[in-house]
Amino acid sequence: MHSNNVEFEVYGNYALFSDPIMRVGGEKCSYQVPTYEALKGILMSVYWKPTIIWYIDKVRVMNQIQTEVKGVRPIKYTGNGNDLAYYTYLKNCRYQVQAHFEWNKNRPELEGDRNENKHHNIAKRMILKGGRRDVFLGTRECQAYVEPCKFGEGSGAYDDVNELAFGVMYHGITYPDEFYSPETKDCMTVRFWRPVMKKGVIDFIRPQECTATKKIHPMKMKIFEDKKNFSGLDEFEHEEGGTIDEFV
Template identity: 75%
Template sequence: MRYPNLVEFEVFGDYGLFTDPIFRVGGEKCTYQVPTYEALKGILSSVYWKPTIIWYIDAVRVMHQIQTEVKGIRPIRYNDGGNELAYYTYLKNCRYQVRAHFEWNENRPELSGDRNENKHHEMAKRMICKGGRRDIFLGTRECQGYVEPCTFGAGEGFYDTLPELSFGLMYHGITYADESYSPETKDAMTARFWYPAMKQGIITFPRPEECTIHKHLRKMPMKSFGEGNFQVCGNLGR
C-alpha cells in the first residue's frame, strides 16, 4: 500500500549494533543480522518527531553484505562502577534503504489541532535532506549513522537475487502507553516479537498490532499534554 505521506531515505554508517533491549543489562552483546523495526523508528524519530504523529516503518532494504566484527570493550559494571572486559559483536559497513509513513496518534486528541498532514510531511522530508534534527545512531550511541534521501529500490543491493533468508525469532519493538492500540497495551509497556524473512534483500515489517508475540513489561501511565505543561515550557524558554 502506498501512503500519501511516504518518506524514503538511506541510513548508513561504519558500524551497527541492533539488539533486544530486554537483555541489554551488561556483559557481552551480539547484534542481530539486520536492524530492528524499533531501531529504524528511532532513527526516523531522530530525523523528525512530533507527539501528534506515529511513524510506521514499512520496509527496509539491505544494501551491503551482512558482515560482523568483534571488538573488546571495557563497559562499566552495574554493581560497583568499575570496568570489566566484554566482547561486542557489531555489524560493519552498514547501509540500508528505508520506507516509512506516519499516522495520527489517536491517543493524543488534545493535539488534534496540529494534524496538518502536508506540514508534517514536508518538514520530515526537509529534515531528511538536512541529515536529521538530532544525531543518528545505528542501534547504540557508539555507532554513528547518517541519513540522506533516496528512492527505495534504486541502485544495486547485495541480496537482490537471493529468494529468501529467514532470521528466526526477533525483537520487533516496544509499544509505549501513548501508542497503545488495544486494551492489553493501554497504560503499559509491551515488547513485541516476530519472525522476519528477507526476500530479494527487502524485509517488509508488520504493523505493531499485527505482531502475534507479546511480553508485558510493566505498567506505564500515559503522560498528558495540557496547558500546564505548555506553560512550564513557555516560562523556561523566556
C-alpha cells in the same frame, strides 16, 4: 504507498541491533538486520512530534552482512569501575528505508496539530538536512548518517537471494502513548515476530499484528496540556524559526 510516505538511506561504519534482554550487561551480539524499533528511532531522531506515530513499512539491506568483534570496557551495573566484554557489531552498514506516519489517536488534546502537509514537508526537509538529532544504528557508539533516496534504486548485495529467514526476532516496544488495545494500555509491551528477507527487502508488519508480546511493567501516558507544556502553533513557529505560512 501512502500520501505521506518518506524514503531515506541510513549508513554507518558499525551497527549493534541487540535484543533488550542482552542489554543488561555482559557480551552483546547484534542481529543480522535492523529491528523495526531501531529504524523507528532513527526516523524519530530525524523528525518527530507527539501528534504523529511513525510506521516503518520496509527496509532494504544494501551491503553484505558482515560482523566484527570488539573488546570494550562497559561500566559495571553493580559496584564501581568497568567490566571487560566482547561486542559483536555489524560493519559497513547501509540500508534504504520506506516509512509513513499516522495520527496518534491516543492524543485528542493535539488534534489541532493534525496538519498532514505541514508534518510531511518538515519530515522531508529534515531528512535532506540529515536529521534534527544525532542518528545511531542501534547504540550510541554507532554513529550514522541519513540522506534522501528512492527506495529500490541502485544494486543491493541480496537482490538475487530469493528468501532468507531470521527466526524469532525483537520487533519493538509499545509505549503507553501508542497503545492499540486494552492489553497494551497503561504499560510497556515488548513485541516479537519472524522476519523474512526477500530479494534484500524486509516488509515489516504493524505493531498490532505482532502476536508474540510480553508486558514489561505498568506505565502511564503523559498528557500534554495546552499553554502548560504544549503551545500549539506558537511552539512550531518558534522551533522552526518562522511563521506557519512559510512551512505549509
